[in-house]
Amino acid sequence: MQRVLFEISLNTSLQDMAVFAELEHHTHFREEREVLFDFNTLFNVTHVEYDPFDHIWSVKMIAIAKSSIKEHPYLSTIREMFVQNHSATVAFGITMAYGFEKKQQAIRYFDQILLTLPPYHVDLPDILEQRAILYQEKGENKMALNDYERALEIRRQRIQENLLGIASLNSNIGNLQTAASNFEASLNSHHAALTTYEQLYGTEEDHIKKAKVNENIGLTYYSSGNTSKALEYLERAQVAYKQLLPEKHIFSIELLGHVGAIYEATGNLTLAENLFHRQLNWSETILPSDHPLLITFLDSVLRIHMKMNQTSNISTIFTEYLKKLNKTLGQKHPIIPRLLVMVAFLLEPAQPVDAIKFYKQAIEISQDLTQQDRFTI
Secondary structure (H helix, E strand, O other): OOEEEEEEEOOOOOOOOOOEEEOOOOOOOOOOOOEEEOOOOEEEEEEEEEEOOOOEEEEEEEEEOHHHOOOOHHHHHHHHHHHHHOOHHHHHHHHHHHHOOOHHHHHHHHHHHHHHOOOOOOOHHHHHHHHHHHHHHOOOHHHHHHHHHHHHHHHHHOHHHOHHHHHHHHHHHHHHHHHOOOHHHHHHHHHHHHHHHHHHHOOOOOOHHHHHHHHHHHHHHHHHOOHHHHHHHHHHHHHHHHHHOOOOOHHHHHHHHHHHHHHHHOOOHHHHHHHHHHHHHHHHHHOOOOOHHHHHHHHHHHHHHHHOOOHHHHHHHHHHHHHHHHHHHOOOOOHHHHHHHHHHHHHOOOOHHHHHHHHHHHHHHHHHHHHHHHHHO
């Protein structure tokens, strides 16, 4: 156990400043001098230092106005969907798993919640589904399928209010079966989800959820090797997205990559390259510069050029992309060495000199970042 001393500064003249109250005259203990801050108060950490003589960490923070930090629209959309779809109890476990990367602890948390909830509790199927997702990510597919099926059975018993949940579970089961190469069962699950959504939204009108199921069906056909059927269903989803979503919506952007992968598989590399480039360009306009999807999309662009034997283009495209990142994120951002290693690995067979150059840059930046971390500690 280590001691920490927090020193907080605040400017009360600023607008939208955090609400606080001094509790010195309201505490039960005379020697205490307490200050209570409003929920969701924002602090900017300005200094962290360990005092080896007093064996205490000193942390200095400044309270800042809530309006000083603008949330990216992409994050706002994700947050709103998250709040709408999950109760606070379930959200806590999801945040533990993905916000703090404590997935095993999240599974134990859901285990404990399931032991305490009555069988009729409204959160029960959602908790089972979230635990199933975590099991699936660990590769424990049998346990994942058991939780999915338990959740599905509960939602079936609550048919009227849980049609959406039933469709969601069928989609997740379909994705799991695709991962297990059980393509026929996967298609059955996805078509069951589509039937449920048609009960809710009708068969004639387009809807995002119906389009998403068509996308999943297309991806299942693609995984099974049936590229013509895959393209048919992905194009259905693409038509719906164009009608229902802004052009540069994340769903449309991801779909570009799926369609590009099919054209790549069928040998139409020029069209695939065009789609991968468009995917990267669009995503740069809506995603934060260090978003992991951008790495995936950039990799698709560079990989297709390698497949087209256009290795000279790889260094050119990557160098230009790196210049943009250096301007927005700085030359020492942790994402830079990851990108350098990715490109160096691609270039190894055809351009070993450039590959070595990028590897050396990655090592140099990583060493600088490690040194900075040591100074901070």
